[in-house]
Amino acid sequence: MSDELFILLSRQINEVLTAATVIVAVSMLLYNLSHGPRDRVTRASSVLLGCVSAIYVGDVLVAISRAPQTVESLLRLQWLGIAFAPAALFHLSDALLATTGLQSRGRRRRAVRVLYAFATLFFILAISTDLIVRDLLMRPLEIMQAGALFPLFVIYFGIASLFAFNNVLRARRRCLTRATYRRMTYLLFALVTPMAGTFPFSLLLPSLKEADAALLWLLINIGNLGIVLMLAFMAYPLAFFGPKKPDRMIKAELLSFLLRGPITGIAVLVVILYVPRLSFFGIPSEALMPFVAVATVMGLQWLFTIIIPIIEQKLIYTEDQEQARQLQALSQHLLTRDDAKQLLEATLAAICDYLRVPSAFVISLNGEKVTLEQQVGPLQPTLEALERAHLSALLQINSSLENGAQAHADSLRLVAWQSFWLIALRSNRGGRLIGALGIWARNTTPDLQAEEEAVFRVLYQRAARVLDDMRLQAELFANLEDIIETSAAVGLESESVRYGNAAEAARLTDPAALDSATEFSEVIWGALRDYWGGARLTDSRLLRLQQVQAQLAEQSGDAAKAVRAVLNSAIEALKPQGAYSLTSAEWMLYNILDLRFIKGQKVRDVARKLAMSDADFYRKQRIAVERVTQVILGREKQLNAERIS
Template sequence: MVWIEALQFLNTLLTSGIVIFSFALAVYLLLYNFRNRVARIFSLLLACVLIVYFVELAIAGATMEASLHWLRFQWVGIALTPAAYFHFTHALLETTNDHSRRRVWVLRVAYVLGALIFAGVLFTDRIVWDGVQQVGTTHLRAGPQFWAFFAYFVLLILWGGANVLRAWERCLTTTSRRRMTYLAGASLAPAVGVFPYLVFTGWPPRLPGVLLWMLLVLGNIVVGFMLLLMAYTVAFFGALTPDRVVKHRFIRYLLRGPLQATVVVAVIVAAYQTDGFLGLSSFRLALFGVVLAILLVQLTVEWSKPLIDRLLYRRDEAEISWLQSLSNRLLTTTDLRQFLENVLTALCDLLRMPGAFVAVVEGGTARVEVVCGITGIQSGAPFPPEGWEPERVLLQHRNRFYVWNGYWLLPLHARPEYEPDEGGEESERSLPLVGILGIQARAPEPDLTPEEEALLLSLAAQIEVALEDRFIQQTLFSLLERVIPRIDEIQRRREMLQEGARALARLADPLETPEFPRWVRDALAHYWGGPKLTQSPLLNLQVVERAAEEHGGPVNALRAVLLQAMERLRPEGGRSMTATEWLLYNILELKFIRGYRVRDVAMRLAMSESDFYRKQRVAIQELARALAEMEREERRMRGNNG
């Protein structure tokens, strides 16, 4: 009996783990792979397994009367598992461009039969009936029509297994064949896990009960491992991120989610099995144990993170380590302001100055970034040109400082990219101006002692480094803004490769190409004439072809269509040069239709040139989206007329 109780306890933990992991894996796939058909269908298969194992967990230790209704409800998972499994294998085959109308019809019939079998179990005793308890287990008995379910189950599982083998044979690349091998080896997990063996055979009285529980424990271990392997493989289907990201996200999710939940369940079950241990009630044991388990799991995961990273990124360990360190060292705008505030506070305290500020010079304008102890200057306000213009800085530059409007000002320069020549030192005046450090004057002229000046210059050097690094990072971010959409497009195309030929056919559609916004930008750049307009791929759009009949040629038609798309971005009401809702339309109309220079457009819209370029990129993307919608409308109209 002791062995049976121990095995029952272990089986409860394993069943709980399968329930938790099935639910967690289904949620993961729906969250990250919802757009992929294979992942959605596998989530349905996991739901069937979840129902079967949840009922097993719910009736553990329950009376016969309480278990009967649960056992009949359990058949919604048992009856639909063969259909869901066949559906899953059908979707796998379609990823290899193997399409079959016969399989589609079989799939529909399979779901109908599954629903009929569940209805038969729920409302009749033809398939299963009565209930029996054997060696601590509760199950139904096979009815006179159980053979029909058995035939339905075996036929679909075998057919589904054949589909998986056929999909494996059709895989041409090493990676796809390796993943399909995992699926082929683990694909029988749902069938092995949900089939009602005891309903079919019962448990022979002459066999020891401990053998039954050993088989149940062993079966649950195998099923749990196989389900996990299947889910890991399916997680790569439709993923729009690199494989290394999928691996890391999947492992981290398992460790911090379902694994931790399983450990918590194990602690709770163990606490109620050891009521009175150390003189504590089961409730208090469970309470203390759960808190300890959560903390230990989190600490273990955090402690093992370097080991997990080495296992996942064996080939790219150096690059991944560099990327991780880079993310920790990047300066955000808030980081920069906090750093500057700390430096200014230290400066004012050490030099006994009433206040200080830092102005950032960027794009031909200066802006007050941080203020400390000064009420006359507002953070974020423009810094007057007469206080920082390069000519004034050079003329009034004496002993590093110059005086302006009651402040001692110190120009902040970028660091030299090379060492000064031996014949003379590199003049700061020849280096780019990145900012101005302003100190509220304590005297008409700077009267710093050598020690104070050395301290001030040391802190100013830190500010220069921070400002220059932030400028470099912003340049990097602007480049990444252009690269990331292309990376997303690469991942999207990789997903299409997995979906098969019908998805690949969409790649030929000009609306689906990442170059479409660039075509729009080029056509706008030569709006009034030039090869980027007269040879634009946009001339092949159906909406342009239709407009050519009205405007006397494709080039004029493209101009007209671009103008129509631009009008879709025009807000209602009177035009404004400063209203936010008019910004995108104004940029396109002033820059490309009227042909104003960038500086003139930026001045009319009251923005810096750097802001103008960022907003122009957004405006072109919105115009491309409007043009694509016009093309889709034209296609729908032609399809309806055809």
């Protein structure tokens, strides 16, 4: 192979590798910004990735530029990344060291500021003078020559990099668990990537000759390939900083992101660069290229959909993650309330079509409380009429019935009521009455034929199963809310514990910093009682909250308005999704808080509207106040964590 052909191929490979570096760096930057921008390590690594992106975007633009003035301007603008990279590297190392519990006493923070000041100075000198870089060379490749003050930059780069490496080495020594020690080791070696990828080695070379071009391009491509791989490798340990999630979730999200983001982007880039240079059966390659690019994206997404579950099974959800797999399967099979209503609607529509009746409905029964769950057709009974009908007695249901076989024997006993035929819907868990299905009566007495009865049996039992699942999953979701809130609180401390900073984690949950949940719940209860004015609304323990302090500025220093805004925000956080309902179980706690405290209605009036006894109201009111307390305490812990980080 001649040198000219080798150089041509090397240039084309360099285009791909340089663009791939940009894709990986920018993808990691976007991943950081969307998965923990408030974390100090994430912010510092984002600055470093931004520097790498700026340098390699410049290389891409230089490769497609021909005018010497444009090339020189781009090479000077690259110094935005080159000059700031050492400062960002030290900034990242300081943040990593702080995660292990060794907080800066001021010296490291001052060093970060000084390094950023030097970076700004070098960047200004590089773009406006010849003191850092000078005299553009266009052959054998586009480079600048070193200026008079370039040795000062080398000293700055070397000192910042050495201290950054030393900080990460110290952080690695402080890690006490195998997992954190291993990840910090990965970072220690991965930090070589930005050091090697951002330093302008070309300025150290003597005058280049055409004969050296082949060797130079070979070295450049080997270096760029290593940088692409190391950037992708660096994404793994950095992903564990910031997100307050279990490790398995972080791994799964990172795997999906890398495959669907950078890998797909690089594949499309290769198509765009090389398909126009090929010919297929006489078809113009330029016309074919968009179709090949789209086919590449679609094919890769189909492939990833197949292989991601397999990779997760092998690398993430291993044998010791059986519970995680069960939770993943649970999330795929759970029915939301909207899902259940759609199934009920489809079932009722099928009943109406098959029996040739205009209307049907499903109600749920909880004691004497009646809830209209779904209806089809224009002819429907009113909720008041259903409540007055005493349906349990009408359907001749013995509330103590526990025999499932007997319930099944009675399952097709239709009862005429007004203009409808009613049939009881029972739970599969003991045959307990949970509701009723009504269809428009074709006659004064039920007259289903044998074939109609067989089809109706299947459809009404399907409705019973859906209604039973709705009840079961409502109980499950009620328990899941507590689990999720507890897990979120644990997640706030997980970052500190994960990297050995137990003292930091203790500060987030120090009982002296925040009152116990029980005591604080009483404070919230008093503030809600005095929501529209009273001494308990401005309790000193509430005024010490960071979220209240933040609201004081927005409320012109009015303490009562600030506390009221925090309480209202916490109540709104409990508001369910979907259409408003006074009778739905998922709206119960929000309705109690809204009607009792925000709107100031009396206990008896609220209980009557929500169709519950006074005793039941007081019990649920206590639960609602505890939920508000959990929301406020959770937000306060998160603010404390952000302040510390």
